[in-house]
Amino acid sequence: MMKKALLFVTLVLTLVIFTGGQVLADESQQWINFGHKNNVAIDKEWTITFNEKMDRSTLHSNSVYAVNENGEKLFLATYLNEERTKLRVLPPADLYNPGEDYTLYIESDVKSAEGYNMRNGYKMTFSIDPTAEKPYTLPNNPKADFFGTVTADTLNVRSGKSTDTEVIGQVFKGQELPIYDTDGFWVETEFEGQTAYLHKDYLKLRHVSGKLLEGLxxxxxxxxxxxxxxxxxxxxxxxxxxxxxxxxxxxxxxxxxxxxxxxxxxxxxxxxxxxxxxxxxxxxxxxxxxxxxxxxxxxxxxxxxxxxxxxxxxxxxxxxxxxxxxxxxxxxxxxxxxxxxxxxxxxxxxxxxxxxxxxxxxxxxxxxxxxxxxxxxxxxxxxxxxxxxxxxxxx
Ligand SMILES: [Zn+2]
Missing domain, CATH: 3.40.630.40 (Zn-dependent exopeptidases)
Incomplete structure (x- = not known):
């Protein structure tokens, strides 16, 4: 906690300066690099401190974001504090990946409450602790595409892909089942050793990659x-x-x-x-x-x-x-x-x-x-x- 506060306090005292001049975005933004952090936690929440009260609407995922090694722009949720000077930057929905390098960007077109842009954009690189483990781990099942968590109190397990087929059992709220195939609203699972089907309206699906919204x-x-x-x-x-x-x-x-x-x-x-x-x-x-x-x-x-x-x-x-x-x-x-x-x-x-x-x-x-x-x-x-x-x- 102290570490990230210090990092950005330093940043505030020495680097973040607002300018009342024109936006420099056209001149291909110049970046001030404020260094590299090693061994960052996979669920690291950054705090960016500004030296002036900020215009909240300009701080969004198009102006504050992280980029991974593949150049993909990650969505990070942000919250501005009541004093309007500190921005909490949440980790990605699936957290950072152990051992991977990222760059956090703050674009120069963010604005202070008085309407001033920054003279430069800021960026910082960081590497995630390679020994970290993601807390969400799905059961190891090489055949599964998804895992589904039952959201209805009880959900019928059927022998086929329609409500006309035989009910061969029931599963209950919170149960997690492997999903082997999807055909329309019907998903294939295994129930008491036999192939069975469930209606996915009553399942919250999660892809085996662990990526939160993958394939939904x-x-x-x-x-x-x-x-x-x-x-x-x-x-x-x-x-x-x-x-x-x-x-x-x-x-x-x-x-x-x-x-x-x-x-x-x-x-x-x-x-x-x-x-x-x-x-x-x-x-x-x-x-x-x-x-x-x-x-x-x-x-x-x-x-x-x-x-x-x-x-x-x-x-x-x-x-x-x-x-x-x-x-x-x-x-x-x-x-x-x-x-x-x-x-x-x-x-x-x-x-x-x-x-x-x-x-x-x-x-x-x-x-x-x-x-x-x-x-x-x-x-x-x-x-x-x-x-x-x-x-x-x-x-
Ligand atoms: Zn309307």
């Missing part, structure tokens, strides 16, 4: 579209705001190994039925719909996330997902907290997978609208939703 089909639904603008305030339309956040979420989830399916990636319209049908046609493991709110009273602001309490299955999972998403919208994107709520919105009510509907903020609130229209804050919304999904799969 995550549907992200941007609300409205085309002739249906959703909420509209001063020429700004909900359909455009949510599409841009949705695309940012896709970019992040793909970095985490997920197969991301957008119900729309452009300005066109789908009915609610079509959004659900599309989700189910790709055998979705998760569904998140993204919207922005409006209300007659401009003083009403904040984020809220909905789950459906009366759908056929996955009520608890939908609520957990909603809670994790809301927590990150509040902590990371610093939205006022309107909590999680139960509502039978068609897209979540009719979706068999765990599903939640996010209201990012109120377009009718001047302070929320500023965030919704700010491209940096849209990155932060996407970071929050991504981290909410990570937290959901980790719980």
């Amino acid at each position: 089909n995550i549907v992200v639904d941007a609300g409205h579209g085309d002739w249906d603008p959703g909420a509209a305030v001063n020429g700004a339309e909900e359909k455009d705001i949510v599409l841009s956040v949705t695309k940012n979420v896709r970019d992040r989830l793909e970095r985490l190994g997920a197969n991301v399916i957008l119900t729309r990636n452009n300005d066109y319209f789908l009915s609610l039925e079509e959004r659900v049908a599309l989700s189910r046609s790709v055998y979705n493991d998760l569904f998140v719909s993204i919207h922005a709110n409006s209300f007659s009273d401009p003083s009403v602001d904040g984020s809220e996330v909905f789950y459906s309490d009366s759908k056929y299955g996955n009520v608890d999972e939908g609520r957990f997902l909603a809670m994790e998403l809301q927590q990150e919208l509040v902590q990371m994107a610093e939205m006022d907290d309107r909590g999680v709520r139960d509502a039978d919105f068609w897209v979540i009510y009719k979706n068999g997978s765990p599903a939640a509907l996010v209201e990012l903020g109120f377009m009718t609130s001047p302070s929320d609208l500023e965030k919704l229209l700010n491209s940096n804050h849209r990155y932060l919304y996407a970071d929050s939703i991504t981290q909410g999904i990570i937290e959901y799969f980790e719980r």
